[in-house]
Amino acid sequence: MGSADHQRAHLTSRPKLPSRTDVPSDARVLVLLAHPALHRSRVNGPLARAARAVPGVTVHDLYESYPDHDVDVPHEQALLLAHDVVVLQHPFYWYSTPSLVKEWIDQVLLFGWAYGPNGNALMGKTWIHAFSTGGPAEAYGPEGHNRFTLRQLLAPLEQTAKLCGMRFLPPFAIHGSLRLDTAAIAEAASRYQALLTALREGLRPRDDSHERTEVVTHWEAP
Amino acid sequence: MSEGEKIFTHALVYLGAALVVVPVARRLGLGSVLGYLVGGVLIGPYVLDLVGDAGTDVLHFAEFGVVMMIFLVGLELEPERLWRLRGTLLGLGGAQVGGSAVAVGSLAMVAGLPPIQAATVGLIAAMSSTAIAVQQLSEKGWMKSDAGQRAFAVLLFQDLAVIPMLALFPWMAGATEDGGHGSAHPLATLGAVAAVVVLGRLGVPPLMRAVASSGLRELFTAAALALVIGVTVLMGLVGLSPALGAFLAGVVLANSEYRHELESDIEPFKGLLLGLFFLSVGAGIDFAAVAANPFAVFGALVAVLAVKGLVLFGLGRAAGMARDQALILGVSLAQVGEFAFLLLGFTSALGLLPAAVVAPLMAVTALSMAAGPLLVTVAERWILPRWVATRTTREHDVEDEGAQVIVAGYGRFGQIAARLLRATGHRVTLLDVDNEQIEIMKRFGARVFYGDAGRLDLLRAAGAERARVLLVAVDDPAKALEIVRVARTHFPDLALLVRARGRVDAMELVATGVEGAYRETMDSALRAGTDALRLLGMPAHQAERMARTFRRHDERAMRDLAALRHDTGALQATARERIRLLEQVLADDASTTVPDDGWDADAIRTGQNRIT
Numbered sequence: 001m002g003s004a005d006h007q008r009a010h011l012t013s014r015p016k017l018p019s020r021t022d023v024p025s026d027a028r029v030l031v032l033l034a035h036p037a038l039h040r041s042r043v044n045g046p047l048a049r050a051a052r053a054v055p056g057v058t059v060h061d062l063y064e065s066y067p068d069h070d071v072d073v074p075h076e077q078a079l080l081l082a083h084d085v086v087v088l089q090h091p092f093y094w095y096s097t098p099s100l101v102k103e104w105i106d107q108v109l110l111f112g113w114a115y116g117p118n119g120n121a122l123m124g125k126t127w128i129h130a131f132s133t134g135g136p137a138e139a140y141g142p143e144g145h146n147r148f149t150l151r152q153l154l155a156p157l158e159q160t161a162k163l164c165g166m167r168f169l170p171p172f173a174i175h176g177s178l179r180l181d182t183a184a185i186a187e188a189a190s191r192y193q194a195l196l197t198a199l200r201e202g203l204r205p206r207d208d209s210h211e212r213t214e215v216v217t218h219w220e221a222p
Numbered sequence: 223m224s225e226g227e228k229i230f231t232h233a234l235v236y237l238g239a240a241l242v243v244v245p246v247a248r249r250l251g252l253g254s255v256l257g258y259l260v261g262g263v264l265i266g267p268y269v270l271d272l273v274g275d276a277g278t279d280v281l282h283f284a285e286f287g288v289v290m291m292i293f294l295v296g297l298e299l300e301p302e303r304l305w306r307l308r309g310t311l312l313g314l315g316g317a318q319v320g321g322s323a324v325a326v327g328s329l330a331m332v333a334g335l336p337p338i339q340a341a342t343v344g345l346i347a348a349m350s351s352t353a354i355a356v357q358q359l360s361e362k363g364w365m366k367s368d369a370g371q372r373a374f375a376v377l378l379f380q381d382l383a384v385i386p387m388l389a390l391f392p393w394m395a396g397a398t399e400d401g402g403h404g405s406a407h408p409l410a411t412l413g414a415v416a417a418v419v420v421l422g423r424l425g426v427p428p429l430m431r432a433v434a435s436s437g438l439r440e441l442f443t444a445a446a447l448a449l450v451i452g453v454t455v456l457m458g459l460v461g462l463s464p465a466l467g468a469f470l471a472g473v474v475l476a477n478s479e480y481r482h483e484l485e486s487d488i489e490p491f492k493g494l495l496l497g498l499f500f501l502s503v504g505a506g507i508d509f510a511a512v513a514a515n516p517f518a519v520f521g522a523l524v525a526v527l528a529v530k531g532l533v534l535f536g537l538g539r540a541a542g543m544a545r546d547q548a549l550i551l552g553v554s555l556a557q558v559g560e561f562a563f564l565l566l567g568f569t570s571a572l573g574l575l576p577a578a579v580v581a582p583l584m585a586v587t588a589l590s591m592a593a594g595p596l597l598v599t600v601a602e603r604w605i606l607p608r609w610v611a612t613r614t615t616r617e618h619d620v621e622d623e624g625a626q627v628i629v630a631g632y633g634r635f636g637q638i639a640a641r642l643l644r645a646t647g648h649r650v651t652l653l654d655v656d657n658e659q660i661e662i663m664k665r666f667g668a669r670v671f672y673g674d675a676g677r678l679d680l681l682r683a684a685g686a687e688r689a690r691v692l693l694v695a696v697d698d699p700a701k702a703l704e705i706v707r708v709a710r711t712h713f714p715d716l717a718l719l720v721r722a723r724g725r726v727d728a729m730e731l732v733a734t735g736v737e738g739a740y741r742e743t744m745d746s747a748l749r750a751g752t753d754a755l756r757l758l759g760m761p762a763h764q765a766e767r768m769a770r771t772f773r774r775h776d777e778r779a780m781r782d783l784a785a786l787r788h789d790t791g792a793l794q795a796t797a798r799e800r801i802r803l804l805e806q807v808l809a810d811d812a813s814t815t816v817p818d819d820g821w822d823a824d825a826i827r828t829g830q831n832r833i834t
């Protein structure tokens with residue numbers, strides 16, 4: 001191809017700036033992806049790609065949508081209303097989520113909408129975390145060097161979901177993610193897909209058995 | 223010497239005179255038109271006598287510059303603009319031409335001219351010089367002032383008034399004598415005018431399209447010149463004024479898509495030929511006629527200038543203009559203009575005015591054009607400062623609205639900032655010096671006060687004592703600095719946020735210690751750059767961080783440089799150093815192997831970090 005042709009090909013396939021995630025009419029599972037440097041990610045990047053491949057799942061990349069942390073509140077609320085399940089997918093950072101998730105919570109879960117009088121927009125929906133940790137499973141617990149369990153560390157988030165009348169499912173965790181090889185990451189991605197498919201189909205872990213479950217790593221049909 | 227050599231020698235004489243005298247005149251603050259006229263006098267027969275009898279030939283040739291100027295005037299007559307100025311145009315313009323014609327005509331009668339000749343002289347003398355007036359107004363920065371705007375409208379009216387005059391004079395000539403001689407046959411006239419209109423509408427656009435598709439720049443220029451010359455020739459054939467034809471052609475083409483193209487093609491020729499025109503007018507001043515009857519010539523000169531100036535001043539005041547603005551209007555339009563040469567030539571050809579009248583009037587006109595810039599200079603140096611010093615706050619209409627923020631300059635920049643402030647429920651007082659802008663804003667319901675924010679009394683009247691922020695959004699860097707100085711000195715508690723054109727202006731402002739200096743293009747350019755990074759595939763959050771890093775370093779560099787700005791050597795060295803540093807920083811940021819980032823898991827993996 002001559003250089004002129006090459007240029008023309010370039011022009012016709014002109015890239016567009018990504019716009020906000022569309023609000024779909026039929027999907028039920030919303031993945032809120034929060035990774036501040038996805039281009040460096042070894043685990044969450046492949047996981048997000050896997051999630052996008054599951055039909056009926058909306059993947060919404062928060063750091064791509066709000067690079068300046070300026071969250072579009074009405075848009076986020078519309079997305080929430082259009083889904084039944086909210087999956088917060090992120091790397092575990094400093095025993096919590098990356099900072100934009102906190103900003104997102106502060107801005108979007110408004111008084112009178114998500115909680116408080118008449119604040120029942122999210123009532124009955126499901127909240128679940130899907131995260132990768134650097135540390136191995138044994139590091140989390142009274143005996144481990146991180147001293148607390150993951151559920152204990154997630155307490156503020158769990159209570160946030162509860163206050164909004166949402167059901168908080170045990171988090172889906174990928175442990176020791178820094179040392180996973182490519183095959184292990186691919187395997188984790190397919191486990192993640194299984195989880196999303198089940199959530200999409202409205203399957204939930206039985207409440208009583210999961211109330212105290214620490215984390216889930218494999219999806220088991222109830 | 224052969225004919226060819228002669229032409230070159232003369233060209234050299236004229237160009238040389240322009241090159242020597244005009245810069246000196248500009249340096250002395252006298253304006254280029256006066257420079258050309260003086261240059262002309264110097265090379266003329268009464269001083270150096272370098273042009274000899276070629277002078278009149280050159281004048282004929284140079285008159286073509288006037289034709290071009292009138293063509294351009296026509297081109298610029300957008301109907302919308304005319305409509306916007308209609309009040310001033312018809313009111314003030316009509317009154318000026320009518321008033322001056324009657325006043326000068328009466329004086330001419332008193333001096334012994336028969337009524338028809340006197341009326342002719344009055345009408346001709348009512349014309350001012352667009353070339354001189356516009357040049358003067360823009361040189362002094364008055365174009366946008368009240369006086370400037372009105373002067374422009376009056377000049378436009380005069381341009382338009384020439385057309386009926388060109389039709390009227392033959393008729394008046396008919397009234398003086400047996401009539402008819404020199405005036406065109408009415409049918410031929412109509413035919414020629416129709417030809418110009420039809421050709422301009424139907425013939426020129428396809429021609430221009432064909433020329434444009436050839437892609438040859440010089441062909442376009444040739445076509446533009448051919449157009450103007452063609453009209454001139456056509457008009458000559460039917461005995462009409464070429465200026466009239468050119469004007470018509472210009473108006474017809476004003477709405478065509480080739481307007482700007484034509485403008486930029488003709489403009490340089492016009493500039494050069496008009497310069498030549500003024501030179502030859504200078505060279506052509508008949509000092510013999512002046513010397514033969516110095517009192518008559520100078521008497522007429524003084525009388526015309528005084529009468530026209532006073533009429534304008536009076537009309538301006540009557541129209542509600544401030545005293546200084548009316549004075550500016552008066553002095554900038556008092557001279558008799560280039561149209562007069564044309565009309566004098568025309569009327570003498572018609573036999574309407576005898577040569578004994580035309581020759582001294584030519585001298586008066588030339589002298590008045592020379593005196594025009596002088597008059598402006600005198601007014602500017604000696605009268606205006608006194609008036610401005612003693613004038614009260616009556617002229618601006620600023621009120622204290624109890625504003626939290628005063629916005630000086632309500633243009634493209636000020637509007638955005640002010641809208642944000644207003645939208646968030648803040649009290650904002652708006653100031654501007656552009657009447658047209660103020661009028662437009664008024665139509666959109668925004669109240670903008672007229673007044674120069676560089677004046678202490680005005681800032682005080684706007685409530686600067688109690689306001690928290692002064693947002694200086696004027697587009698002129700020198701004016702911005704002036705406002706900053708006044709505000710800093712007299713209102714030390716007022717925070718100053720200032721629009722800067724570019725880096726140099728921003729540095730200057732930072733050095734004065736303003737709270738904020740904002741380069742006009744910085745934010746949009748950074749956003750465009752960020753979007754480009756994203757289109758190249760960089761994640762949005764990373765691109766955003768890059769842009770912020772870039773901005774932070776750039777701004778820090780500017781602050782450091784501002785401190786050094788007077789030591790040029792140091793300034794350059796530091797600038798180079800800063801650029802190197804910035805490049806280094808960005809390269810680091812862009813590279814994934816450098817652990818410069820809070821989210822670098824690789825560092826955790828390879829190190830023995832307890833967190834995991």
Ligand SMILES: Cc1cc2nc3c(=O)[nH]c(=O)nc-3n(C[C@H](O)[C@H](O)[C@H](O)COP(=O)(O)O)c2cc1C
Pocket residue numbers: 035040041042043044045090091092093094095096132133134135177178820821822823826833834
């Ligand atoms: C700023 C930062 C804080 C982190 N904090 C923790 C932590 O508190 N607990 C933990 O197990 N891993 C922590 N990690 C490791 C990340 O969880 C790990 O790098 C990530 O899950 C890998 O996923 P990715 O390849 O998608 O980036 C941290 C990493 C970074 C960069």
